[in-house]
Structures are given as structure tokens and as C-alpha cells.
Amino acid sequence: MEELYSSAIALLNSRRRKARSSLTGLPGGSNIPGLDSIPSLDRTPSFRGKPSLIGVREWLQELGHSDDDVNRLNVIHVSGTKGKGSTCAFINSFLKAHGERTGFPRKIGLYTSPHLKYVQERIQIDSKPISEILFAKYVFEVWHGKISPGPRYLQLLYLTSIHTFIREGVDVAIYETHNGGEYDATNVIQKPVVTGVTTIGMDHVEQLGPLIENIAWHKAGIFKHGSPAFSTIQEPAAATVLQQRANEKNVLLQFIGLNPTLPYNALALKPEVQRKNCSLAVALASTFLKVKAPQDSCLTSQDILQGIEQFSWPGRFHRIVDGNHQWFLDGAHNELSIQKAAQWFVETTLEGQGYLVMSDSNNVELEANVSRTSPPCTRVLIFSHISERDGAALLKGVAEALHRGGLQIQHVILSTYEEQQDGTASIDPCSKTTEKPFSLDLQKDYIAAYRSIDPDARISIVPTIEGALNLAREIGSRDNGMQTLVTGSLYLIGGALRLLEKNTKEIPYKIST
Numbered sequence: 296m297e298e299l300y301s302s303a304i305a306l307l308n309s310r311r312r313k314a315r316s317s318l319t320g321l322p323g324g325s326n327i328p329g330l331d332s333i334p335s336l337d338r339t340p341s342f343r344g345k346p347s348l349i350g351v352r353e354w355l356q357e358l359g360h361s362d363d364d365v366n367r368l369n370v371i372h373v374s375g376t377k378g379k380g381s382t383c384a385f386i387n388s389f390l391k392a393h394g395e396r397t398g399f400p401r402k403i404g405l406y407t408s409p410h411l412k413y414v415q416e417r418i419q420i421d422s423k424p425i426s427e428i429l430f431a432k433y434v435f436e437v438w439h440g441k442i443s444p445g446p447r448y449l450q451l452l453y454l455t456s457i458h459t460f461i462r463e464g465v466d467v468a469i470y471e472t473h474n475g476g477e478y479d480a481t482n483v484i485q486k487p488v489v490t491g492v493t494t495i496g497m498d499h500v501e502q503l504g505p506l507i508e509n510i511a512w513h514k515a516g517i518f519k520h521g522s523p524a525f526s527t528i529q530e531p532a533a534a535t536v537l538q539q540r541a542n543e544k545n546v547l548l549q550f551i552g553l554n555p556t557l558p559y560n561a562l563a564l565k566p567e568v569q570r571k572n573c574s575l576a577v578a579l580a581s582t583f584l585k586v587k588a589p590q591d592s593c594l595t596s597q598d599i600l601q602g603i604e605q606f607s608w609p610g611r612f613h614r615i616v617d618g619n620h621q622w623f624l625d626g627a628h629n630e631l632s633i634q635k636a637a638q639w640f641v642e643t644t645l646e647g648q649g650y651l652v653m654s655d656s657n658n659v660e661l662e663a664n665v666s667r668t669s670p671p672c673t674r675v676l677i678f679s680h681i682s683e684r685d686g687a688a689l690l691k692g693v694a695e696a697l698h699r700g701g702l703q704i705q706h707v708i709l710s711t712y713e714e715q716q717d718g719t720a721s722i723d724p725c726s727k728t729t730e731k732p733f734s735l736d737l738q739k740d741y742i743a744a745y746r747s748i749d750p751d752a753r754i755s756i757v758p759t760i761e762g763a764l765n766l767a768r769e770i771g772s773r774d775n776g777m778q779t780l781v782t783g784s785l786y787l788i789g790g791a792l793r794l795l796e797k798n799t800k801e802i803p804y805k806i807s808t
Contacts, residue, residue, distance in 0.1 A: 297427075299428070299431045299432075299435075300427040300428070300430065300431045302431070302435075303430065303431035303434040303435060304414065306434065306435075306438060306451075307414065307434065307448060307451060307452070308448075310445065310446065310447050310448040310450075310451050311447070311448045312447055312448065346478030346479075347447065347449055347450055347473065347478065347479060347480040348477075348478045348479060348480055348482050348483060349478075350444075350446065350450070351446075351450060351453070351454065351480050351483045352483050354440075354446060354450075354454055355454065355457060355483065357440055358436075358437060358440040358454070358458060359440075360457060360458065360461055362485050364461055365457060365461075365483065365484060365485070366484070366485060366486040368404070368457070368460050368461065368465060368467070368468040369466060369467045369468065369488050369583070369587055370467075370468050370469075370470055370484045370486075370487040370488060371383075371386055371467065371468070371469045371470065371487065371488060371489055371490075371491070371579055371580075371583055372470050372472070372481065372482075372484055372487040372489075372490045372491070372517045373386075373469070373470065373471050373472065373490070373491045373492070373493065373517075373579070374471075374472040374475070374476040374479075374490075374491075374492050374493070374513075374514040374515075374516075374517045375491075375492050375493025375494055375495060375514055375527075376493065376494060376495045376496040376497075376498045376499075376510065376514070376629065376631060377493060377494045377495075377496055377498075377568070377629070377631045377632050377635075378493040378494055378527075378568060378569075378571070378572040378575075379407075379471045379472065379493050380407045380408075380471055380608060380611070381569060381572045381608050381611055382491065382493050382572040382573075382575050382576045382579075383405060383407055383469045383470075383471045383576075384405075384407075384606065384607070384608040385572060385573050385576030385577075385580075385602065385603075385606060386469050386576045386579050386580045386583075387403055387405045387419075387422060387469055388422075388602040388603070388605055388606045388607075389576060389577065389580040389594060389598055389599060389602035390403055390467060390469075390580055390583070390584075390602075391403060391421070391422060391602065391605070392597075392598040392599075392601040392602040392605065393580075393584060393588075393592070393594055393595075393598045395601075396595075396597070396598060397588070397592050399466065399587075399588050399589060399592065400465075400466035400467045400587075401466050402420060402421060402463065402464060402465045402466050403420065403421055403422070403465060403466065403467055403469070404418075404419070404420055404456070404459070404460040404463070404465035404467065404468040404469065405418075405419040405420075405422070405468075405469045406418055406419075406453070406456040406460075406468065406469070406470045406471060406481075407419075407471045408449070408452070408471060408473055409785055409786075410789070411609060411610045411626070411785060411788060411789035411792055412789050412792055412793050414430070414452070415427065415430040417452060417456070418430065418452075418455065418456045418459055420459075420460075420463055420465060422607075425459060429459070430455075433455050433458050433459045433462065434451070434455050436458060437451065437454045437455050437458050438451070449473050449480060450480050453473075453480045453481055456468075456470075466587075467488075467583065467587070470484070472514075472517065474499045474502060474503065475499070475502070475503050475510075475513035475514065475516065476513045476514045476515065476516035476517045477512070477513045477515075477516025477517075478513070478516070479513075479516070479517075481517075482516055482517055484517075484519075485519065486519060486521065486522065487517070487519055487522045488522065488582075488583050488586050488587060489522055489523050489524070489525070489579050489582045489583050489586070490517045490518055490519065490522055490523075490524045490525070491524065491525045491526065491575055491576075491578070491579045492514050492515065492517075492524070492525070492526040492527070492529075492537060493526075493527055493572060493575060494527050494529065494568075494571070494631065495507065495510055495511050495514055495529055495530075495533040495537075496510075496629060496630065496631040497510070497629075497630065497631075498510075498629040498630075498631070498684075501683055506532075507530070507532050507533050508532055508533070508535075508536050510533070511529070511532070511533040511534075511536035511537055511540075512536050512540065514537070515536065515537045515540035515541065516540075518540060518541055518544045518546045518548070519544065519546070520544050520545050520546060522546065523546070523547050523549070523582055524541060524546050524547065524548045524549070525548070525549050525550075525551050525575060525578045525579055525582070526548060526549075526550050526551065526575075527550070527551060527571055527572075527574075527575050528550055528551070528552055528571075529550070534550065549578070551574055551575050551578045552574065553570055553571060553574050554570075554573070554574035554577055554578075556596065556599075557570060557573060557574065557577075557599070557603070558600060558603065561603050561604070563603050563604075563606045564603065565612075565639075565642075565643070566612045566635060566638075566639045567635075568635050569612065573603065577594070577599060580594050580602075581593065581594045609792065610624060610625070610626045610785060610788040610789070610792065611625055611626060612625055612636075612639055613625065613788075614643065615795060617795075619771065619775065619776035619777075620767075620768060620771045620776070620777055620779070621776075621777070621778045621779065622779050622781060622791075622795065623639075623640050623643065623644075623778065623779065623780045623781065624781045624782070624788050624791060624792065625639065625640075625780075625781075625782045625788070626782070626784065626785035626787070626788040626789075627782050627783070628680060628682075628684070628689070628783060628784050628785060629684070629689070630688070630689065630692055633689050633692045633693055633696075633782065633783070634692055634695075634696050636693075636780070636782045637692070637693045637696030637697050637700070637780070637782075638696055638700065640697070640702070640778075640780045641696070641697060641700030641701070641702045642700070644674065644702065644778050645700070645701075645702070672774070672776075673705050673706075673770060673771065673774040673776065673777045673778070674702065674703065674704050674705055674777065674778045674779070674780070675704065675705065675706045675707075675708065675767045675770055675771075675777050675778070675779040675780070676693065676697075676704045676706070676707045676708065676779070676780050676782075677708045677710060677763045677764070677767060677779060677780070677781045677782075677787070677791075678690055678693065678707065678708070678709055678710070678741075678781075678782060678783040678787075679709065679710045679711055679712060679760070679763075679783045679784050679786075679787040680783040680784050680787075681711065681712065681733055681737075681784075682784075686737070686741065686783070687737075687740040687741050687743070687744035688744065689783060690709075690741050690744050690745050690783070691744040691745065691747060691748060693745075693780075693782065693783075694744070694745050694747075694748035694749055694752075695748055697749075698748050698749065703749075704749065704752060704780075705753065705770075706753050706754075706755065706766075706767075706770055707745055707752050707753065707754045707755070708754075708755050708757055708763045708766055708767065709738065709741055709742070709754065709755070709756050709757070710756075710757050710758065710759065710760055710762070710763040710787070711733045711758055711759065711760075712760070712784065712786045712787060712790065713758060713759045713760065714759065714760050714761060714790040714793070714794065715759060715760075715761050715794075716759050716761045716762050716765075733758075738756055742754050760787060760790040760791055760794060761790075761794050764791060764794055764795070767779045
């Protein structure tokens, strides 16, 4: 069975694109519906790449899945720039609480991306990734289902998720879009029960931009006539486009502010942005239940409290304590999220909030509680970001946020996405081949960016994630403790979590009340 799983991973990785194609090289690309209506400074469509939506409906039909089959999954569809995954996880948690109380939904499907440690994390049923055996089985069923030409990586994963949820008989499927919305593979869904848009910002600009209006246009592409839509409070330019697209589609769109009934002191809501995501999730879950739950069963305040208490979304605002070594992990990788991650690190280290506790190397369990002790004085930053985005600007954003919060970093460690020092790699690497190497010039740019805010910072270049973690440990052992922020990429966080789990065992925590 392990060999079958390895073969499925190899097949998936063989479907990764090497470079994003342009519309000018796409046969019939100029005739793709809707391109002419994308907001643009010069009325020239700015969308870059071959839309991943192309071919998905036909592939599903070849697999024997009709539009009605997909609609019967009872989809909650979520797009946005920041907080899509967290919002979907909150929805999942609320519906799980409701299901435990009432019996509906009985089985919940969740599709998110990217994964952190293992690819099957993207396809979950009842809050657990499907097994390696089931994942491999369904990947090959999809691949050998007379599909031609073969789907690309994300298309194949999405098709596998639909196939899985139909075969496993879920009562609801919660879907996070990949990048955009209008032309995203997930947008094959014709009749979602409800749709939602999280905070929109300037990310994936080369593909969806150049303006925030362009990006908002794509995100609103998931709106469907007959399905209510919700959005977090957006900046005016984005909100205007969302409303315009809702009007065009005759969709009722509501903008959701912070829910005043959410518990004030829940640790899961300590980062303000999570309170925003949670508020949107409450609206989406409540609407879903109003439409689909039998006997007018609704989401109660107890369901919400239980959902928040059991909420889990690894790699985002994720704190781990191993003795006097404290790790703060967040997969922030755009300007919006990187500021929030740094702000969370500042507030948590200065205020001493509750944390996830791990056992030591001898698996001696430690009790989870809320720490009010004085934090260690030594603070470390591990950062890695290598993509088409301006990584130096992101690192500078971290430095600025830390500086505004009055927090001094004693040691900055810049790394790559390479995981282990011996060169070995997981059969399921969470990262794809980087689009540009971490060259000497790039390293100099990163160092200059950070020192433009903190001229006295001590900065090290370490070529692997394992080496970066080991250096942080050495610093902590030398200084009798450390607090380390690990951020810049979900690929970095995935590798760090795998390595941190080698000698430690995570123990669940409860919310302080």
C-alpha cells in the first residue's frame, strides 16, 4: 500500500506546471468568457495563465459525475486573499459541533490548499485527512477515468476531492478556492448553497492584477444566482466591485463585520484577524443550516462556542512550546498576512498568552495551561520566501511590524525551502521547485531590507530548514531560552512542522475562559 501511495504522489508531482502560460499562447484564449469585463486601466485583459477551470466540467462528466452530482454535495464556496483556509476551518468546526448535537451534517468534507506536511491534508472528511490508501485509490480512479489530456496538479487534486466526496457520501463540502475565483478550477460548482469572500488584498498580482479591482472581480466570480453571498468588510474599491458583480448576477450580498457575540477571551480568536474570519464563518454556517438542515435546526450559541473551542488550523498563529524553546509558526506569505503574523508574535510574547504544549524527547507529557511567566529575553526570526513575490519587501514588512511593536530580534536566520541537512526529501514534499534560486544577490537584498529597519541585526544564512531550527535551538540553549518566529511561507512552515514533530509530541490544549 505504501508503494501505491508513493506512486500516487509521483503522479501528482509529475503534473506540476513548470511555468505559467500566457493568454497570448493559449488557443482561443481571447475568447474566454468574461475577460473583457475585468477592470483594467487600459481595457486590456490582465489575466495571466491558462484558466484552471478549462476542462474540469468535461473531466467530471467523463468520470460519471454530472452537474447535479456536484450540486448534491451541498457546497459552501469561499474565496479571498487572506483567511480563506481559517474561515473554512471555522465553518467545518461549527458544522461539526452542530452535527454532534443534532445528527446533521453527518459527514463533512473539507477541501483546502496548500497542504503543510502531507498532500492528503487537502481532502478531509470529518476534520481528518483521508487515509493514504483512500487518497491513492481515488487519485488513480480519477487519472484512469478516460481523462485526456491529463489535468495539471491542482486540477487533479480538485477532481480527486470531488470524486472522493461523492463516493464517500458527504452531507456538505466546504471548498476553498486556489488563487482567484472566476476561472479557478473549483468554480465548476454551479449551485453552491452559500458563498463567502474573505479579506481581499494585493496578492497573486501578476496573475489576477494589477489593480485591487481586478483581484476583487476574480474573487467575486464564485457568486451564483440563487445562492446568498457574504463578505468581510473590504476596502472601498474592492467592496464596490464585489457589489457590482453581485448586482450583475442578481445575488444578495451582505458585508459582515465583527460578530459581537463571539467570546472575548477565546485563545483561537486572540489574533484580531481570526475574529474577522470567525465572524464570516458564523454567517456562512448559519445560512447553510437554514437552507439545508432538517426541521429548521439552526446554529446555536453553544455550537459556536464548541466550534471555537475545538477549532484547529495548524501553521497559522500556531504556537509550540518545548521546554524553554518557544516556536511561533505562521505561514504568512503576502503583505496583508505577514504584518498580522508579526503583530501576533509581538502581542503574544509580550503578554504571555496560552500555548500549545509538547512533550520532551522522552515523551514525558506536560500539562497544557496558560503561561503568565516572563518570556525569555532572546528572540529569533526564521524567514524564507522564494517566489515571484518581492520577498525582500515581505521581510522588511516583518521588521517594520516588530519595530512598531517595540520588539527586538536578537538573531535573524534566512533560509530556503530545502528541508533536511542530509539532502533527503519526503516523498511528498509540500513545496514545488522554487521559481528562482536563493542566489547571493537575493540574499544581499534580504539582508539590506531587514537592516534598513534594524541596522544592528545579526543575520545568518542557513541553507536548510533543519539547519535553521538547529541554530535557533543552539541560541536558545546558550541563552537559557528563546522565542522564535518562523514565517514567510507555508512551504517553510510545512517543513518546520515535520521536523519539530520528530522529537516531540503535540498535546492538545483547551481554551482559557
